[in-house]
Amino acid sequence: MSGSGNEELILDRLIHEPGRLAILTVLSSVKACDFVFLQRATRLTKGNLSSHLSKLEEAGLVEIEKTFVHKKPKTGVTLTAVGRERIAHHWDQLERLRNFSEESIQEPAQE
Numbered sequence: 001m002s003g004s005g006n007e008e009l010i011l012d013r014l015i016h017e018p019g020r021l022a023i024l025t026v027l028s029s030v031k032a033c034d035f036v037f038l039q040r041a042t043r044l045t046k047g048n049l050s051s052h053l054s055k056l057e058e059a060g061l062v063e064i065e066k067t068f069v070h071k072k073p074k075t076g077v078t079l080t081a082v083g084r085e086r087i088a089h090h091w092d093q094l095e096r097l098r099n100f101s102e103e104s105i106q107e108p109a110q111e
Helices: 004-009 018-028 035-042 046-058 081-106
Strands: 062-069 072-079
Touching: 004 081, 018 035, 018 046, 018 062, 018 072, 018 081, 035 046, 035 072, 046 062, 072 081
Parallel strands: none
Antiparallel strands: 062 072
């Protein structure tokens, strides 16, 4: 994969990790959600979800808001504008990679 156009085929490692990709995919389909909803949707453990959310928050891809509802803690999570842009870009990169792979398979073998 050498050449001038192939740099765009490099995947964002922060986003491509399966747990974080699941989180960002869920968040891209809702306005906001709470920790429990996200945990159920992604099937991650509390610890894994918390760890991934921390990394995504540090990178500015999600916002986390901790509040109390009826004296019980509630953690809300939203995708930031940067997060929405980066996940969309990631899906575009995956599509380009898939197209590149299909084009490579269709080219006749050169001997």
